[in-house]
Amino acid sequence: MLRKMSAVVLGGVLVAATLAACGGEGSRNSGGGAAAGKDDGKIVMGFSQVGAESGWRTANTKSVQDSAREAGIELKFSDAQQKQENQIKAIRTFISQKVDIIAFSPVVESGWDTVLKEAKDAGIPVILTDRAVDSPDKTLYKTFIGSDFVVEGTKAGEWVKKEFASAAGPVNMVELQGNTGAAPAIDRKEGFASVLGSDPKFKMLASQPGDFTRVKGKEVMEAFLRANKDIDLLYAHNDDMGLGAIEAIEAAGKKPGVDIKIVTVDAVKDGMQALADGKINFIVECSPLLGPQLMELAKKVVAGETVPERVLTEETTFTQEQAKAALPDRKY
Amino acid sequence: MNVVRHRLFWPVAMLVALLLSNLFFTPDFFSIEVRDGHLFGSLIDILRQGAPLMLVALGMTLVIATSGIDLSVGAVVAISGAMACQQIAGLDDQGAVGGVLVAVALALALSAGLGAWNGFLVSVVGIQPIIATLILMVAGRGVAQVITDGQIVNVNSPPYKTIAAGFLFGIPVPVIIAAGVVALVAVVIRRSAFGMLLESVGGNAGASRLAGIRSRRLIIIAYVVCAVCAGVAGLMVSSTVSSADGNNNGLLIELDAILAVVIGGTSLLGGRFSIAGTVIGALLIKTLDTTVYTIGIPPEVALLFKAVVVVILCLVQSPAFRAKFARRQPAEVTA
Numbered sequence: 314m315l316r317k318m319s320a321v322v323l324g325g326v327l328v329a330a331t332l333a334a335c336g337g338e339g340s341r342n343s344g345g346g347a348a349a350g351k352d353d354g355k356i357v358m359g360f361s362q363v364g365a366e367s368g369w370r371t372a373n374t375k376s377v378q379d380s381a382r383e384a385g386i387e388l389k390f391s392d393a394q395q396k397q398e399n400q401i402k403a404i405r406t407f408i409s410q411k412v413d414i415i416a417f418s419p420v421v422e423s424g425w426d427t428v429l430k431e432a433k434d435a436g437i438p439v440i441l442t443d444r445a446v447d448s449p450d451k452t453l454y455k456t457f458i459g460s461d462f463v464v465e466g467t468k469a470g471e472w473v474k475k476e477f478a479s480a481a482g483p484v485n486m487v488e489l490q491g492n493t494g495a496a497p498a499i500d501r502k503e504g505f506a507s508v509l510g511s512d513p514k515f516k517m518l519a520s521q522p523g524d525f526t527r528v529k530g531k532e533v534m535e536a537f538l539r540a541n542k543d544i545d546l547l548y549a550h551n552d553d554m555g556l557g558a559i560e561a562i563e564a565a566g567k568k569p570g571v572d573i574k575i576v577t578v579d580a581v582k583d584g585m586q587a588l589a590d591g592k593i594n595f596i597v598e599c600s601p602l603l604g605p606q607l608m609e610l611a612k613k614v615v616a617g618e619t620v621p622e623r624v625l626t627e628e629t630t631f632t633q634e635q636a637k638a639a640l641p642d643r644k645y
Numbered sequence: 646m647n648v649v650r651h652r653l654f655w656p657v658a659m660l661v662a663l664l665l666s667n668l669f670f671t672p673d674f675f676s677i678e679v680r681d682g683h684l685f686g687s688l689i690d691i692l693r694q695g696a697p698l699m700l701v702a703l704g705m706t707l708v709i710a711t712s713g714i715d716l717s718v719g720a721v722v723a724i725s726g727a728m729a730c731q732q733i734a735g736l737d738d739q740g741a742v743g744g745v746l747v748a749v750a751l752a753l754a755l756s757a758g759l760g761a762w763n764g765f766l767v768s769v770v771g772i773q774p775i776i777a778t779l780i781l782m783v784a785g786r787g788v789a790q791v792i793t794d795g796q797i798v799n800v801n802s803p804p805y806k807t808i809a810a811g812f813l814f815g816i817p818v819p820v821i822i823a824a825g826v827v828a829l830v831a832v833v834i835r836r837s838a839f840g841m842l843l844e845s846v847g848g849n850a851g852a853s854r855l856a857g858i859r860s861r862r863l864i865i866i867a868y869v870v871c872a873v874c875a876g877v878a879g880l881m882v883s884s885t886v887s888s889a890d891g892n893n894n895g896l897l898i899e900l901d902a903i904l905a906v907v908i909g910g911t912s913l914l915g916g917r918f919s920i921a922g923t924v925i926g927a928l929l930i931k932t933l934d935t936t937v938y939t940i941g942i943p944p945e946v947a948l949l950f951k952a953v954v955v956v957i958l959c960l961v962q963s964p965a966f967r968a969k970f971a972r973r974q975p976a977e978v979t980a
Contacts, residue, residue, distance in 0.1 A: 365795050365892050394786065394892060493944045521937070522944045526893045527797075527886035532694055536938035539687045540671050553797075557886050564810060566680060583799060 356615050357387045359407030361417035363444075364395040368581040369551065372645030373418075373443065373601035380604030386611060395492075397421055401428045408435045414611050416440040418459075421494045422447040429453035438614045442607055444496045451622070455614050458607055458624040460599045462497045466504020468597045468630055469548060469576050473515070474508060476574065476594070477545070483513075487537045488520035489530050489549040489558060497599075498522065501550045501578055518544065523554040530557030538565045549577045552584025552596065559592050570594055580631055582643045588636035596636070598628045601645065652910045653922050655962045659954070660929045663936050664688075670940050683812045687935065689820075693809075695931035696819035697722070697878035699924055701898055702905035703827055704871030706923045707834075709906055711867050712847040712915020713767055713774035718875040718902060720785020721756050722895025725876035726883030727789040728752040729805070730798040739802040748805070753876045759785070760872025764865030782899065789891030799888045809884035819881050826874065831920050843867065847915030901930050908958060929958075 358381065365371050374390075381388040389412060391403035397420045407415050408431055415437055419425060425446045432439050433453055443459040477484045488505070491498030502520070509515040518541045523530035530553065537544065538561060547562075549555035555577035562569040569575055569592045577584060580598040587593045603626045613620050631639060648654060667674040667687070677686035701718050708715045732748035733739055759781060766777035811818040834840035845853045846860040854860050878898070883889040907913060908929055909922025933954060937947045960966045 365790065368797055371796055395896075490944065519938070519941050520944075521941075521947075524893070526890060527888060528882055528890070528894065531886055532934070533938055535690050535694070536687075536935050539674075539690060540939040540941075560810070560886055565685075 355385065355387055356414065356611060357389065357410075357412045358611055359389045359391070359404070359410070359412040359415045359417075361391045361393055361400050361403040361407075361415075363393055363400075363418045363420050365392065368553070368583060368645055369579050369599070369601050372581070373603070375645070376602045376604035377416075377442075377607060378604070380608045384605075384608035384612070386608055393420055395420055397424060401425075404428050404432065408432055408437060411435070412437060413615050414438050414440065416442050416607060416611065418443045419446050419496070420444075421492075422496050422499070423494070426450065426453065440607065440610060440614065442603060443601075456610060456620045456622055456624060458603055458610060458626065460626050460628060462500030462599075463504040463507075465497075465578050465597045465599055465628075466501040466506075467508055468504075469501070469578060469595070470505040470508030472576060472595045472597075472630070473505075473546060473548070473574075474512070477514070480514075480545075484515045484545045485541065485543050486515060486517050486546045486548060487534075487541065487544055488517060489523040489533060489547065489554040490520060491522065491525045491550040491554075493522050495525075497578075498550055505548055523549070523557070525551050525553060527553045527557035527560075530554030531561045532557075534558035534561035535564070538562065538567075544573050547573055547575045549575065552577045552579040552581050552587075552593075555593055556583060556587060559587060581645055582640075585631065585636045585640050585643055588631060588633055589640050591633055594633065596631045598630060600626050600628050602626075652919065653925060655958060656908050656910070656922065656925045656929060659958050660925060660932060663929070663932045663954070667932075667936055667939055674939070679815065682815050684815050684817070687939070689817065691928065691931050691935055692820045693817040694935075695928050696817075696823035697881045697895075698898060698901055698905065698931060699823045699927040700826055700874040700878040700881075701895075702902040702909075702923045702927045703830060703920065704874030705899075705902040706906050706909070706911055706918050706920060707830070707843065707867045708774070708871045709903075709911055709913060710843045710847045710915060710918035711864050712850070713864065713867070714903065714913070715763060715778045715868060715871050716775065716899050717759070717763060717778040717781035717785055718871065718878075719895040719898045720782050720789065721759055721872050721875035722879035722882055722898055723789040723889075723891050723893075724759065724785055724792065725752040725756045725879030726889040726894050727792040727798065727891050728755050729880055730800050730883050730889035731792050733800045733802050733805055734798050736802075739800060740804065742804045745802055745804040749808075749880060752880060753873055756872045756876025756879070757869050760869035761865060763872065764868035767868065768861040768864035786891060789889075789894075793889055793891050795891070797888050797890045801887065805884050806887055807884075809881045822877065822881070826877065827920065827924060830870070834920070839863075844916050844918065847918075902927075904955065905930055908955070908962075910962070 360377055362374055363370060378388060393400035393403060400417060400420055404415060405428060415432055426448050429439060439454040441454050441457040445457055490502060519537050521533050523533045547558055549558060555575055559569040562573055567573060575593045576595045577593055578597045578599050580596045584596055588596050606624065610620055674687050677684055677688060705715060729748045729752040732751055733745055736744040763778050763781060766772045767774050807818055809819050813821055842858050842863055845858060846863050850860050879895060882894050905926030906923050908926035909919050911918040911922060933951050937950065942950050
């Protein structure tokens, strides 16, 4: 009896699943057809996000989702949870769903050629957002919209140079990098080093990855503080690692922002709060609000217009005073 | 010679070697100072940072002893922290000890429930442990995201912060918690029949059942204990930075925990297990991390360095490898 019943239930589930699948397939087909025919002009965009590893990323996701709605673009959103294989899977799904355009923020720089080739063969244009890929074939994607991380690193380095201009002795620095191999980690390190690397006054004592997270940032900073008695400056590749490091510095009985100067990149709300509180000294903005620009580009690309190869997001920098002024309107 | 033959000789030797190599790069690595009545020093850091891993590995040891495995501990770490932080963030007074205790209790109860779910799938439904716990490993981060609404939840609660950053009698609270839980589990296991029954179920579940041991219940208990340990670890991880990050808290800690258990000499096939070995394994892994930071091994090479250390350790621990190596040496001398 029981067996029979479970068979019936299972059968029901199967039927339901098939129906659901049919429904999904149907709507997809009509969506693809409409886009191909350009009847109603409704563009379908597949967007693969890195994850939700920080407040910055969450704001980025929200900006993309909100501006897609405003622009009347149907968004298929997929969260890769920091894994490249998830992202490749998502892109393949977008290709099989025949979306009109694919946009994604690559988790790491390398290993994208095959799947981007598949997209190109399927005739689906690709826009990179926020992070670059190291593929030599530039035809694999239409454009890359995002911040220039090297410039961000340079801005941080220039501030440090000015801040310690009158300091006589060697300036001992430590660096918290992002995930090993990620574009922002490589470029922010490079930009920073391009300003200070040649100056013998500035000494980089240690540089290790804190994976862009608070927990890891704190842990690594604790080890830095043990191994190096005299640290003058911390350069963190994002606010969250800096916030973790602040906890470590305070636990070691030092004053963040005073005993150890801190410069970070991003300018998320929690970071700006710490900047306004005087625990961080300088933040280079890396704006996540690229949604409107992305939708604009997507429309142009789908319409067949030519777009520039590289589009920069508008960004600034914040001192402690500027942070106090900007904090009330900070959305993320 | 007897010392060398001891099961834990090689892990301990490797741990000591790693610590000594740090001394070479940081001369005052072993110094422990008392500041404001609190103990400070690299060794204390290792103990404190290693506390969550130690707890997770402890629970993992029991599950592995039943010849199971729990891949979902990392997700439980994230869920527990998310639950506690979300609760505390909703309090009118985040500094209220009572409210924080309720949040902690809720998080641990939720963890226990997740453990019971794992145990149910393994022992009652009969799904293979690696598959049964894989479900929660994959889905669990989603659960954590749902709890926190996909955001990083910040709390500003001194009582909650105590869990990871507080001191009691000068000793960091997480170290005391970890030591307490390890001692409790060790006493219950070795002073009652529980440990023996666990080994028996892990060695041969069928024979144990025929001998009258209720293996189902034992297996569920093992998974519940494992999840609660992970839950406590989750509280520590989120408390250390006063925020819960559903995506990253406890990421890949399951693999570190399994490695700690294996380094400690517990067989993945179940049966024999060693709690002391697990504790040493966890400390070894944490020391490895700290060594990378203090010596300044470049991040590109760091993983390779860790792999080499673990491979060497596994090789010297393997009786077959040692026997081969010992036999070859005299031959080389005669040649």
